[in-house]
Amino acid sequence: MDVLEKLTILTDAAKYDAACTSSGGNRTAKKGMIGNTSSSVAGCCHSFSADGRCVTLLKVLMTNRCIYDCKYCVNRRSNDTPRAAFTPEELADLTIGFYRRNYIEGLFLSSGVFRSPDDTTGLMIRTLRLLREKYRFNGYIHAKAIPGTAPELVEQLGLLADRLSVNIELPSETGLRTLAPDKTKEAILAPMRQIRTRNLQSKEELVKYRHAPRFAPAGQSTQLIVGATPDSDFHILRLTQALYRQYRLKRVFYSAYVPVVEHALLPAKTVKPPLLREHRLYQADWLLRFYGFRAEELLDEQHPDFDIRLDPKCSWAVAHPEFFPVEVNTADYEALLRVPGIGMTSARRILAARRTGSLRPEQLPRLGVVMKRAQYFLTASGKLPEGLRFTQDSLLRRLITVENSVPDFQQLSLFDAMA
Amino acid sequence: MNEMIYLYDGSFQGFLCCVFDSYVYKEVPTAICCDEDSVPALFDTRGIVTDRNHAERVYRKLVKCSPYAASLLRKCFLTCLPQRELRMYHLIVKLLEQGSGFLRDPSDETLYPVLRAVRHLEGEVHLLKGFVRFSQLGDVLGGEIRPKNRVLPLLRHHFCARYVGDRFFLYDRTHREVLLYASGQACIRPLDDFQMAQPDAAEARYRLLWKRFYDTIAIRERYNPRCRQTQMPKRYWSTMTEFQGATYFTPQSSCAAVPDPGAPAGIPAPETLSGSGPFAPESIL
Numbered sequence: 001m002d003v004l005e006k007l008t009i010l011t012d013a014a015k016y017d018a019a020c021t022s023s024g025g026n027r028t029a030k031k032g033m034i035g036n037t038s039s040s041v042a043g044c045c046h047s048f049s050a051d052g053r054c055v056t057l058l059k060v061l062m063t064n065r066c067i068y069d070c071k072y073c074v075n076r077r078s079n080d081t082p083r084a085a086f087t088p089e090e091l092a093d094l095t096i097g098f099y100r101r102n103y104i105e106g107l108f109l110s111s112g113v114f115r116s117p118d119d120t121t122g123l124m125i126r127t128l129r130l131l132r133e134k135y136r137f138n139g140y141i142h143a144k145a146i147p148g149t150a151p152e153l154v155e156q157l158g159l160l161a162d163r164l165s166v167n168i169e170l171p172s173e174t175g176l177r178t179l180a181p182d183k184t185k186e187a188i189l190a191p192m193r194q195i196r197t198r199n200l201q202s203k204e205e206l207v208k209y210r211h212a213p214r215f216a217p218a219g220q221s222t223q224l225i226v227g228a229t230p231d232s233d234f235h236i237l238r239l240t241q242a243l244y245r246q247y248r249l250k251r252v253f254y255s256a257y258v259p260v261v262e263h264a265l266l267p268a269k270t271v272k273p274p275l276l277r278e279h280r281l282y283q284a285d286w287l288l289r290f291y292g293f294r295a296e297e298l299l300d301e302q303h304p305d306f307d308i309r310l311d312p313k314c315s316w317a318v319a320h321p322e323f324f325p326v327e328v329n330t331a332d333y334e335a336l337l338r339v340p341g342i343g344m345t346s347a348r349r350i351l352a353a354r355r356t357g358s359l360r361p362e363q364l365p366r367l368g369v370v371m372k373r374a375q376y377f378l379t380a381s382g383k384l385p386e387g388l389r390f391t392q393d394s395l396l397r398r399l400i401t402v403e404n405s406v407p408d409f410q411q412l413s414l415f416d417a418m419a
Numbered sequence: 420m421n422e423m424i425y426l427y428d429g430s431f432q433g434f435l436c437c438v439f440d441s442y443v444y445k446e447v448p449t450a451i452c453c454d455e456d457s458v459p460a461l462f463d464t465r466g467i468v469t470d471r472n473h474a475e476r477v478y479r480k481l482v483k484c485s486p487y488a489a490s491l492l493r494k495c496f497l498t499c500l501p502q503r504e505l506r507m508y509h510l511i512v513k514l515l516e517q518g519s520g521f522l523r524d525p526s527d528e529t530l531y532p533v534l535r536a537v538r539h540l541e542g543e544v545h546l547l548k549g550f551v552r553f554s555q556l557g558d559v560l561g562g563e564i565r566p567k568n569r570v571l572p573l574l575r576h577h578f579c580a581r582y583v584g585d586r587f588f589l590y591d592r593t594h595r596e597v598l599l600y601a602s603g604q605a606c607i608r609p610l611d612d613f614q615m616a617q618p619d620a621a622e623a624r625y626r627l628l629w630k631r632f633y634d635t636i637a638i639r640e641r642y643n644p645r646c647r648q649t650q651m652p653k654r655y656w657s658t659m660t661e662f663q664g665a666t667y668f669t670p671q672s673s674c675a676a677v678p679d680p681g682a683p684a685g686i687p688a689p690e691t692l693s694g695s696g697p698f699a700p701e702s703i704l
Contacts, residue, residue, distance in 0.1 A: 007628055011635040012684065029580035036580045045650070046549040047661060050637035050686040052646025056549075059636065097625045098632075100560065101553045102581075103660070258640045273640050353524040366526035 001084055003094065009084040013064040013075050014110055016260075017167075017223060018253040022056045022105040022140040024218035025162045035099060035139040037106065037162070044105050057108035057142060058098055062086055062123050066112030070180040072169070072228050074260045075112045085114065088127040096135050106140030106162075107131070117148040121157060128160035140218075145195065147187040154191050155215075158198060163218040163250070166192050171236050175229035178265055195220045196247050219250035226281060227274040228257040228266060232304035237284055237295040244288065254281045280306040287312055290344055291337045309400045314340045317377055318396055324377045325384070329358050340399075341374030361385045372402050422449045422462040427504075429453040431496050432474035434504055438511055439473040440465070447512075451504035481511065485519035491537060497569040500536035507533065540568040548577050550651070552660045553587065554615065555622050560587035563615060563658050571598045571607050579605050617671035626660050627668045633661040634685035642686060656691045664690045 023043035029036040045054040061075070063085035069077045086094075091109075098104045109127065114120045124143060131137040143161040145154050158164055166188055170176045173185050195216060202215035222243065224236060240252045256273035259266065284306065287293040291313070298312050299305070307315050317324065317340050326339050328350055336347040346368035353359060353367055361380040365371050375385045376395055390398065425441070425448040427433035437451050449462060481489040492507055500506065506529075513521065513529050521527050525534055543566055551574075553560040560582060564570070571591050578589065579600050586601040590613050597610040618626065656662040 004628060004631060008631055008635055008684075011632050015636050015638055029583045031583060033583070036577075036583075044545075044549045047633060047659070048647045048651040049633065050644060050647060050688065051641035052643040052650060053637075053641075054650065055633065055636060058632070094628065098629060100555065100582075100585075101625060101629070101660075102549075102551050102562070103629050105549075256641075258638060275641065349525050353526055356520060356524040356527075359526075363526040366531050368525075 003090055006084045006086055006090070007060065007094070009082050010060045010062075010064060010086065013081075013112070014059050014061045014108075016074065016255060016258060017059065017108075017110060018053075018255040019142065019165060019221055019223060019251070020054055020056050020059055020108060021251070024250055025106075025140045026217065027138050027140070027162070030138060033136040033138040034096065035106075035137060037138070037140040046102070046104055056105045057140065058095055058104045058106070059108040059110075060086070060091070062091070062109060062111035062120065062127065063114045064112045065114045067115065068113050068180070068182040070169075070182065071261070071263050071265060072179055072225065072257065076261075079261065086127075088123065088130050091127050092130040092135060092137075095131060095139075096137065099137070099139050104139075106142070108142045110144040111146065113146060117146040118150050118153060120146055121149045121153045125153065125156050125160065128157070132160055142218075145191040147183055147191060149191065151191075151194055154194055155198065158195060158216040159213050161216060163221060164191075164195050164216045165221045165223070166195070167223045168239075169223065169225050170229055171224050171231045171239055172229060175231065179228065192220065192222070192247050199248070219248065221249055221251040221253060223253040223255055225257050226254050226278050233277070233281065233284075233306050234295070234299040234301070234304040236281060237288070237299060240285060241288055241295040252285060254278045254285070276308055277306070280308070280312060284312045292334055310396075310403055311340075313338075314373065314399050314403070318392075318399065321392065325379045326377060327382065328364070328378055328380050329354050339374055339377045341370035341372070341377070343368070373399065421446060423447075424449055424460060424462050424464045425451045425467050426454050426464050427451065427467040428469050429455060430469060431493065432471060433467065433469040434496065434507070435474040435477040436469050437467050437504070438477050438508060439470075440467050441508070448505070448508065450502070451508060477511075481514070484514050485522055488514055488519060488522055491533060494537045494540060494573075495533050497572060498536040498540045499567045500532065503536065540570065540573070543568050544570045544573045546651075546655065547574060550655045550659060551578075551589065552658060554618060555625075556616050556618075558586065560585060561590070561615060562587070563590045563592060563613075565592045565654070565658060567593070567654075569594050569596070571596055574598065575600075575605055575607070618667075620670040623668055623670040626663075630661050630663075630668065630688070631685075634687050637686045639686060653691075661688045662691045 021043045022037055025037035027035070027037045043056060045056050047055040049055055063083070064075045064081070065083045065085060066075045066077055074081065095104075095107045099106065109124055111120050111124060114123070128141060128143065131141070141161045142163045142165065143157050145157060145164050145166045147166060154164075168188055170179055176183055176185060198215045199219060202212065205212035206214065224239070226236065236254075243249045243252055256275050256278040257267065258273045259269045259271050262269050284298055287298065288295065293316070298316055306312055310318070317338070323338065326335050328336065333347055333351060336342050336350060337344065342350070349367040350359065350369075353363070359380050361383060364374070364380060371385065375388055376390060376399070423446055425437045427437050434451070437448065441448055444465075478489065481492065488510070492510065495503060495507055510529050510533055522530060525531065547564060547566060547570055551562050551564055553562040569591070571589065574589065575598055578587065578598070582600065588600070589598040590610065591597065595609060595611055596607055597613070598605065598607050660667070
């Protein structure tokens with residue numbers, strides 16, 4: 001089978017993985033090596049696919065042959081689909097060829113479980129070693145740690161890659177038992193713990209010795225599938241929070257479940273992927289990481305799911321009228337961040353700008369504040385923006401209209417009425 | 420007050436000399452234009468001679484007032500902001516008269532347009548770090564872009580670090596400039612026209628592999644062209660491998676049939692005709 005055909009099969013099999021970032025890497029250019037990954041803090045997107053997702057890394061599987069039979073997965077043993085496997089040489093060559101042409105920022109290597117987790121990881125290690133040692137590749141590498149792999153192999157993988165990830169996929173243990181009978185919670189968490197411990201260790205060593213080996217310097221991430229099991233948003237968000245706190249994850253990715261197989265335990269194939277729910281979870285994820293929110297503030301047992309009509313920050317604001325309005329001239333950074341329509345950048349700009357004089361409402365848009373949301377929640381020099389009248393009830397309605405920028409009423413036409 | 424239009428040579432130093440001369444003649448220019456695109460006007464014009472010493476004196480003063488403002492002005496000079504020279508001039512005057520305090524307020528009337536233009540420039544630079552496509556032509560890497568702003572000076576550091584042991588060039592078709600890099604040395608030179616050579620077999624093969632990867636990676640059930648266009652505006656597509664027509668994937672010497680670039684089961688990317696982009700005025704003439 002030629003490389004073009006393999007690439008098609010193994011890309012098709014890898015595309016349901018959401019993670020695709022090159023952030024957190026810090027490899028400055030070195031003489032005699034190819035590449036750098038320190039272009040910016042935010043990572044570098046090389047393209048956007050037809051579904052609007054960013055393409056940063058060459059995202060492929062080592063092989064899609066798999067001994068497991070997870071019900072939700074396209075690559076499960078019982079699925080009738082063409083199978084292929086890259087040789088380490090082919091994949092390393094492809095990565096370098098793409099990297100040199102500026103198509104990609106690096107490699108995202110995952111795999112089906114071929115023969116055993118150890119064998120598969122061994123193949124991945126050979127590929128990465130080829131890239132790092134023979135080609136002297138200095139770009140970004142994200143590798144999957146497969147649950148059940150021996151700790152020594154995870155160790156080797158971590159020394160070659162920038163970021164490791166272990167996919168939890170199903171956010172609850174019952175989900176795992178029914179849909180992925182070959183995986184256990186313990187097998188997933190064991191490598192995550194190992195990666196966390198080694199990552200911290202390696203950081204300590206680097207303080208003492210400048211040339212200490214770096215273990216997964218860009219940290220670890222994971223992915224949760226949304227919509228394949230009946231877990232609530234509250235459950236998923238609390239799990240996320242625990243992962244950030246206890247396992248020091250850099251990112252948790254959410255992947256709306258795309259029904260690819262017909263199975264009694266899964267949503268029917270005609271069900272659309274819950275994209276808006278996924279979007280709301282990402283918004284809440286940002287609130288957890290950058291805005292100082294806790295999962296328990298956003299949702300609770302009585303309201304276990306996000307309001308689909310409104311983003312989580314607006315929902316919180318509408319439910320907490322006692323917190324508002326916030327006076328932009330005196331409020332601290334944390335309070336500013338709670339205002340819908342003010343983000344980290346605009347909050348920082350407000351802090352800087354108000355040192356030169358007190359701010360007036362008409363200055364705020366120029367500081368990057370999104371007034372169509374923020375106007376209901378702030379005052380500037382004690383004043384609301386001019387001509388603004390609203391009640392608690394109309395507030396919710398107006399925010400929902402802002403959210404759906406295409407209003408759902410129809411334009412009336414004179415001529416239709418006459419005909 | 421007399422209306423006066425300043426004409427300068429289009430360089431940053433030349434612009435600084437305009438500032439210098441406006442203080443010498445004690446006048447405020449109505450407009451500052453580049454020699455080349457000046458048109459006969461009703462107002463008087465004054466040709467400004469570029470004097471390195473004058474330029475350096477102005478620049479040293481700027482750095483002394485605020486290093487931040489100096490770097491902002493240097494970047495703003497690369498933007499496509501209409502009347503950028505005049506807006507920069509007013510910023511400098513304000514800086515010299517009032518000191519650097521107002522620079523902390525991004526909503527300041529003089530500063531805001533300059534800041535916005537610089538943000539636009541930096542946004543374009545960030546996107547282009549990803550969207551530039553290189554081709555292997557012999558032992559040189561070559562690429563082409565059509566940006567709105569003059570991004571090459573800001574892209575230089577990134578790509579020189581990325582291809583530290585290589586040789587490459589990057590052609591800016593909008594501003595007719597080329598960034599050249601070989602054996603640790605980089606420079607930017609004007610270049611009026613340039614045609615990319617046909618790919619050899621290996622190059623055509625990698626282009627094809629990339630196109631296939633791109634068309635396969637999208638998930639059909641999540642198809643969302645509007646989101647793609649928001650993240651990656653169409654004006655960048657004309658120089659990107661994944662949006663080229665079939666001829667782009669045919670190697671130079673062979674007319675043999677190549678496999679269809681699109682993926683059989685994927686979502687083929689729409690083709691954009693190269694040269695028909697909105698920023699290639701020479702192809703319209």
